[in-house]
Amino acid sequence: MSLIRLLILSLFLFSIFGCGYSFVLDKGSYAIKVSLDPSHNQTVLREAGMILDSNLETALDSMGMLSSKGSEHTLQCTLVSTSKQITTSSSLSSDDRYRLNISVSAILMDTQGKKVWSSTFTDDGTYSEGGQPEDALDEACLKVSNQIARAIASLSL
Numbered sequence: 001m002s003l004i005r006l007l008i009l010s011l012f013l014f015s016i017f018g019c020g021y022s023f024v025l026d027k028g029s030y031a032i033k034v035s036l037d038p039s040h041n042q043t044v045l046r047e048a049g050m051i052l053d054s055n056l057e058t059a060l061d062s063m064g065m066l067s068s069k070g071s072e073h074t075l076q077c078t079l080v081s082t083s084k085q086i087t088t089s090s091s092l093s094s095d096d097r098y099r100l101n102i103s104v105s106a107i108l109m110d111t112q113g114k115k116v117w118s119s120t121f122t123d124d125g126t127y128s129e130g131g132q133p134e135d136a137l138d139e140a141c142l143k144v145s146n147q148i149a150r151a152i153a154s155l156s157l
Contacts (some may be wrong), residue, residue, distance in 0.1 A: 032152055034060055034108070040078040043102075048079045048099035051137050052104065055145035063149050071117070072155070077148070078105045087126065094102055100136035105143045108152065116157055119123070121147045151154040 037055055043047035056077065060066040066136045087097045099122045108117040125139030 005085060006127075011072045014043035017107050030157060032065060032073060032155060033071045034065050034073050034075045034152060035067050035069050035071045036060065036075045037074055039104075040076075043079050044081075044136060045134055045154070047134070048082075048137055048141070052077060052079055052141045052145065055138070055141040056148065059145040060152075063153055065149065065153065070111075072111060074109050074111075075148075075152070076107045076109065079103075080105050082133065097126050097128055098133075098136070099124045099126050100133045100140055102137070102144060104139045104148070105153075108155075117152075117155060118152075119148075119151060123147065145148075 030123060038053045038054065039049040041052075056075070060075075082103070084124070085099050085101070085103045087099050101122060103120060103122045105120050106118065107115055108118050121144045123140055123143035125136030125141075125143070127133065127135035
């Protein structure tokens, strides 16, 4: 292959791989704008409500759905229950891991306080032996928050 053809081929490949196109969510594409009420925590985990709120804000904002107070819809979430279970290890030399399961009730209300949608979401996070259930709370709340945001985005209200 001649040097000129090699240069042309390499420039062609650089132009293809250097293309700046990618998939980006359009933040204004969702019709549902949601304001977030502080979450209620009915569990023994101390800061579960604040961690859930932080993850909900991030998930809703990343999808362009978070709005200030007084918007058309308000989301109220309650951390209903938690449970933990051991995830056994097959090796005696490694520590056991534990799974924290959380259950969150989500209610979407309109400006008059009328419930327009509700659902319960469950997911889990893991933590190491010797740790506390709170160590898995951020992971579990992140998963549940993403589920809630996707569910609200799919609604047609």
